[in-house]
Amino acid sequence: MAAISMRISICYGFLRLRKSAGKILVGIFLLAAFLSSAQADTVSAWQKFWADYQKFFIDSQSGRVIDWYEGGVTTSEGQSYALFFALVANEPKVFARVLAWTENNLAHGNLAENLPAWRWGKNQEGQWGLLSENHAADSDLWIAYDLIEAGRLWNRPNYTRLGESLARNIAAREVLPMAGVGPMLIPGEKYFRFGSTLVINPSYLPPFLLAALAQHLPDGPWSEMLKKLPYVLQKTAPNGFSPDWIAYNANRGFFPAPQGVDGSYNAIRVYLWAGITDPDTEGAKAIVDSLWGMALYLQSHDFPPVRVDVFSGKADGVGPSGFSAAVIPFLARYQMDKAIAAQLQRLAEEKDPQTGVYGHPPIHYYNQNLALFALGWYDHAYRLGPKGNVHPYWSEK
Helix, strand or coil, X not given: CHHHHHHHHHHHHHHHHHHHHHHHHHXXXXXXXXXXXXXXXXXXXXXXXHHHHHHHHECCCCCXXXXXXXXXXXXXXXXXXXXXXXXXXXXXXXXXXXXXHHHHHXXXXXXXXXXXXXXXXXXXXXXXXXXXXXXXXXXXXXXXXXXXXXXXXXXCHHHHHHXXXXXXXXXXXXXXXXXXXXXXXXXXXXXXXXXXXXXXXHHHCCHHHHHHHXXXXXXXCHHHHHHHHHHHHHHCCCCCCCCCCEEEECCXXXXXXXXXXXXXXXXXXXXXXXXXXXXXCCCHHHHHHHCHHHHHHHHHCCCCXXXXXXXXXXXXXXXXXXXXXXXXXXXXXXXXXXXXXXXXXXXXXXXCXXXXXXXXXXXXHHHHHXXXXXXXXXXXXXXXXXXXXXXXXXXXX
């Protein structure tokens, strides 16, 4: 009888354990479902933002991105960013339209052979067309990356080949040796070299773009450039703030560029790129650490400054809402949750329910692009892998 009682007790205890375990499993499944639903909601919010951006800034017939704030001009930057967002949103038709307009109007109909011109619009005679034959190397790099990633994710080898051809052209025409440092992307084929002095823009060097191109084109300069990037960013940010422009020659090292000493509308992207770069990408931690000045500033200030003298560390003003968006992934790397909440609150207050974009007319498209990058990352619409590949929410590649 005692043995039977013991067996009954053991069985009862086992059943209670199974029941408790079942409750735990149900709880886990419910939590997973809740988190999945919450992530789907945030992705949907980003998709709505992207859709509203398209209505406001992209001609739906031609695929031209229009900067109304600058009088209706189009830049290779705007086209390159739109390609990335169309890829993240899994919109191959939008991607194709934006690409076709870019190739036909900025690259003389052939991106495989020609670097895209950086600016298109209405000239003084009232004619629409190229306003400059110069190039913007960062936009060129973005377009090459967008094409290579679109080829991989959508299984479009023609995109891959076109992106690789463009990347090789960039390497041949927009990469120069920086004495004592290594190969360096200059901002454009013209106007940024003066004898032995080069002028560079740190925001033109997203680590993940270099990592991705290094993976696809190992014979190019991209791997060496990525390896030296933490050194470049550290040396150009003596007070932990990145500059818009910086000059360099072997005798003086890095010194103020003719464009000035400020870190502002260009430099804000350095923090954004550092934040969305995968922590396992080569040099990622050193890059985030080199930008300590902005993290320290946002411990005692609500919002990022509009400009900083990077050599004195003196900061002025308050940047627009796009600046607040841009630093969110960067602040996540520093685990500064309170500062992130402040930026998100500001964005919520400045979003126009009528247009779905941030701010009120005249609205600059650039701020919206910063927000699309940052909130897309924060809302898990995409992530970037250690080798720079983009992983959108809709694909497991």
